[in-house]
Amino acid sequence: MLLCLLEVIFMEKEKLVFPGTHIGPGEMYQEDETKVAEEDEIYSAVVGNLTEKEGKIKPFKERKLLDIGDIVYGIVKIVFESFAVITIYPENKSILSPTDGVIKVMSAKKGGVYLKSMKDAVRVGDIVKAKVSDYRDEPVLSFHGDDLGVVKAFCSVCRLPLVKKGEKLFCEECKKPEMRSVSNNYGNVGLVDL
Numbered sequence: 001m002l003l004c005l006l007e008v009i010f011m012e013k014e015k016l017v018f019p020g021t022h023i024g025p026g027e028m029y030q031e032d033e034t035k036v037a038e039e040d041e042i043y044s045a046v047v048g049n050l051t052e053k054e055g056k057i058k059p060f061k062e063r064k065l066l067d068i069g070d071i072v073y074g075i076v077k078i079v080f081e082s083f084a085v086i087t088i089y090p091e092n093k094s095i096l097s098p099t100d101g102v103i104k105v106m107s108a109k110k111g112g113v114y115l116k117s118m119k120d121a122v123r124v125g126d127i128v129k130a131k132v133s134d135y136r137d138e139p140v141l142s143f144h145g146d147d148l149g150v151v152k153a154f155c156s157v158c159r160l161p162l163v164k165k166g167e168k169l170f171c172e173e174c175k176k177p178e179m180r181s182v183s184n185n186y187g188n189v190g191l192v193d194l
């Protein structure tokens, strides 16, 4: 019993890492086939689980990392004037993805609509479908594509789901329209298991 307790106490925590994830200073960790050194700092070179105490990375070989062109679903987390942060769920669940991506106003535009602010495209809590258009420090998303954009949105006043009427979204409770960058597939998210 005592042994079990000790095992629990000393059980090592594992953390998901991606290429470029900072592991720690060069004096604590060493470069190997899963880690690279840059200016005395050690970074992961692979996708895998890091055992934080030992600094060992067990790489995943069978799973692909999210890449440019992949389609993702997301929940809007924060909206600023010029960009929004989106919690990402890859459409293909076997793809490994960091949690958050960003979308900028230019990439959130649908058709010829002029967007004054990111708040005209998405609001916190909306469910979106997007494409990974670039990948630098984090995935950069885009709504450029007919079925991309907001697929489910909620009234900013009463939080009821908005209904699509023509090209616009409308709250039947508050009797008012709301602006979003709407997907052609708006409302068809019943089968999405986020």
Ligand SMILES: [Zn+2]
Pocket (backbone or CB within 6 Å): 155, 156, 157, 158, 159, 160, 171, 172, 173, 174, 175
């Ligand atoms: Zn409402």
